[in-house]
Amino acid sequence: MKFENLGIEDTVVDLKILDRLMGNHAFIRAGQWDYERVTYDYKIGSNEENVTYYIRIFGHAVEGxxxxxxxxxKLLTPVLGKHYYPHGVEYGEQENFPENLVERTSKILEKLSEELKQYKAE
Structure with missing residues (x-):
């Protein structure tokens, strides 16, 4: 599930600043990167057996x-995914997400977006 028009996508930020800022909001990059891309995850536990939800924000290097x-x-549109152990994370529109989870995700992303505004290109 995509969370568009929150002001996160297309924000361009120095990696060091981004790592600090994302960490302040409990998003973890950990080993999810390569030379040109990064992925930040916010893990949300679930009462469902073998299911974990992730708010994921992808980005790619525009330089460096x-x-x-x-x-x-440069950050891309945030997504909400459902991880099925041991198969992986699904983001498709066919996934059903509890309404309270969607609301919680929106609030988390809105707070992050507020801090990212200072880096948004005019």
Whole structure:
């Protein structure tokens, strides 16, 4: 499920600043990166057996290198995914997400978006 028009997509931020900012909002990059791309996850537990939800924000380097830590990252549209153990995360529109989870996700992303505004290109 995509969360569009929150002001996160197309934001361009220095990787070091982005890592700090995302960490302040409990988004983790961990090992989810390569030289040109990053993925930040916010893990949400579930009472459903073998199911975990993730708010995921992808980004790609518009200059620099993630490995060297000098990248400038452009963020993409956040998504909500459902992880099925052991198969992986599904983002499709056919997935059913509880309404309270969708509302919680929106609030988390709105708070993040507020902080990212200072980096949004005019």
């Amino acid at each position: 290198d993630v490995d060297r830590g000098d990248a400038i990252i």
